[in-house]
Amino acid sequence: MPERAIGIFDSGVGGLTVLKEVARLLPREELLYVGDTARVPYGTKSPETVRRYAHEVAEFLVSQGVKMLVVACNTASAVALESLSGHFCIPVIGVIAPGARRAATLSHGRRIGVIGTEGTVKSGAYAREIQACDPAIEVFSAPCPLFVPLAEEGWAEHRIATLAAEEYLAPLLTHRIDTLVLGCTHYPLFKNTLHALLGTSVQLVDSAEETAKAVVARLHDVGANITGRGRTRFFVTDVPDRFTRVGSAFLGTRLEGVTQIEL
Amino acid sequence: MPERAIGIFDSGVGGLTVLKEVARLLPREELLYVGDTARVPYGTKSPETVRRYAHEVAEFLVSQGVKMLVVACNTASAVALESLSGHFCIPVIGVIAPGARRAATLSHGRRIGVIGTEGTVKSGAYAREIQACDPAIEVFSAPCPLFVPLAEEGWAEHRIATLAAEEYLAPLLTHRIDTLVLGCTHYPLFKNTLHALLGTSVQLVDSAEETAKAVVARLHDVGANITGRGRTRFFVTDVPDRFTRVGSAFLGTRLEGVTQIEL
Known part of the structure; x- marks a missing residue:
């Protein structure tokens, strides 16, 4: 059975700062990242709307079999963390x-x-x-x-x-x-x-740094990946061009393998 | 039969600059305005995604019986006007x-x-x-x-x-x-x-000014409203608070009667 990944999501590229820290502290973990680029930003939208979007993204990640959810978006953490934690049976960590x-x-x-x-x-x-x-x-x-x-x-x-x-x-x-x-x-x-x-x-x-430490602290609950190669896969809800361009500047390395999904 | 309204839409508050000019030139026309505030902005999103959003908003306005569609958003006009014009049987005017x-x-x-x-x-x-x-x-x-x-x-x-x-x-x-x-x-x-x-x-x-003149020029195709009182109704896809606040600053008068819709 393949090792289960850690799911990380944000409205767009911002959560890549969290992903980068998680990858630095946990180089063996497989990571799945979703940027909800068709509906970005969350920061100016209402709690109700952000909560709905966060649940849709989380459903996708859970359907991919992730072992933990990292809400790498302050706005979504602020308004949706409690409802996400209550809804899903895996650990949900906010920022x-x-x-x-x-x-x-x-x-x-x-x-x-x-x-x-x-x-x-x-x-x-x-x-x-x-x-x-x-x-x-x-x-x-x-x-x-x-x-x-x-x-x-x-x-x-x-x-x-x-x-x-x-x-x-x-x-x-x-x-x-x-x-x-x-x-x-x-x-x-x-x-x-x-x-x-x-x-x-x-x-x-x-x-971002503090959240990555919190992910490490919760890892024993879900089992660390000890054989993985730290592969990261990216998913976005709009076409990938802009995410790849701006995200590469954010990460300082070129983003590869970005897939568009519909939520 | 009540007079049919002119439908105007934008991703958010920006199109209010167009609405303001249309209202100034045509004080008797009833206006319906949609701001797609749950998915704003359009300007950083792909043509495919903006086209999908524009069609969903236009479908709503057409279901409300508007006689003309004004795409009061440059991004949507740039990428969706042709496909909107081909799809709907009423005049569609872009900016x-x-x-x-x-x-x-x-x-x-x-x-x-x-x-x-x-x-x-x-x-x-x-x-x-x-x-x-x-x-x-x-x-x-x-x-x-x-x-x-x-x-x-x-x-x-x-x-x-x-x-x-x-x-x-x-x-x-x-x-x-x-x-x-x-x-x-x-x-x-x-x-x-x-x-x-x-x-x-x-x-x-x-x-905005030029588009309002274009609306006036096309009005004979669909019939001018000669008995109306120039009522404007506003619809948004996120909760109305922010739209009402920022939009009032845009228009220079307080926005009233903003209704939330789901697309």
């Missing part, structure tokens, strides 16, 4: 809790900033998870709607990105945060821009 | 031909720039329509992917918009264009920013 736990551990001043899509910020999911770790922590959030298109344009380190970051982060900085959660899978691409703006007094939390 | 004709008339130097989404620019639809008017005209195109999110953020006149416009338009300016087609329904919001950047030597063509 919110790992990032929130890490931020709560790091923040000595107990003042944490969270940036994300409109959907993620509106859900309040990060604040809930962080305060579940320590109710004394104050959480200040800001949506950064321009960051996803800036990242996909390849402009995450452009002067425009710096100006946008200044606008978006100004309210958080007045609250003297000491830790900032990058609450969207596109945002790790802005690390240099944010470091330059925030200096060394604000620590950045990359949910 | 490309009216804007292209106007640009061809205005350009004395026969050097026209076109800006639009990735999908519109890739389709080459504007160049084809412009050169159908005058094969001697040279057409230079540039996608401006950041303009739609900038407009929806309310930043069309922000310094970031000026910087983005400088980046996107630089290649067109080296070609010494004398006319620029705003080939996306969001782009009329950038008129001030573009005027400041381009000066008076480049004329801007607003497809």
Whole structure:
């Protein structure tokens, strides 16, 4: 019997930052990745619609026999994780809790900033998870709607990105945060821009890295792959061209073997 | 028998710039507007996917008994107009031909720039329509992917918009264009920013205005509404909140009566 894969999904290319970390920590695991590119983005859509899309993508991955589901999208994790966990019999790991736990551990001043899509910020999911770790922590959030298109344009380190970051982060900085959660899978691409703006007094939390660690921690529940060669297969809901092009820039290596599916 | 309405659709709020012009020129017509907000944007998606979405939206409007279809989205007009026109028995008007004709008339130097989404620019639809008017005209195109999110953020006149416009338009300016087609329904919001950047030597063509004139010109085919009160009804495929908020900013008046539909 072939080893079962880990299923990872996002609305588009953003979740590739999570896939990359999972592949780095678990080089033997087979990975299946779905980007819901016909309906991307999720970040500006309603919880009801995102939940419906997330279930459709998850159904596909489960039909492929995956042993674990990684919701590599902050918006979908924020609004659909509970309903996905209740519906499927395999472990379902989102990106919110790992990032929130890490931020709560790091923040000595107990003042944490969270940036994300409109959907993620509106859900309040990060604040809930962080305060579940320590109710004394104050959480200040800001949506950064321009960051996803800036990242996909390849402009995450452009002067425009710096100006946008200044606008978006100004309210958080007045609250003297000491830790900032990058609450969207596109945002790790802005690390240099944010470091330059925030200096060394604000620590950045990359949910992608933390989520990959959470996947490792849950692996014994479903059995690690000890013979695999770490093959990754990609599925998208629109034609693959744009995903392959933008995704290759995200991963830093050329994406191969992208298959279109209908959901 | 009640007077039949004019159906207008777009992927989201952008087509409201067209609706506004149609309502201004035809204050008695009843208008039905659909924003496909559960699947917005169309501009980064493939022709096949946009064509499928456009047909689903058009089917809904036709089921509501509209007498004319206005494709108030440049991307959908670029890739789906022919197939929509072939499929439905009512007049189907897109935004490309009216804007292209106007640009061809205005350009004395026969050097026209076109800006639009990735999908519109890739389709080459504007160049084809412009050169159908005058094969001697040279057409230079540039996608401006950041303009739609900038407009929806309310930043069309922000310094970031000026910087983005400088980046996107630089290649067109080296070609010494004398006319620029705003080939996306969001782009009329950038008129001030573009005027400041381009000066008076480049004329801007607003497809929304030209399309409204084309609707007026075709009205005798389907019968003008002479007793109506110009009621407009709005339909969206995601929950209405965001459409109502962003759309009200687009129209300059508060949107009322937005109904969610499933396609």
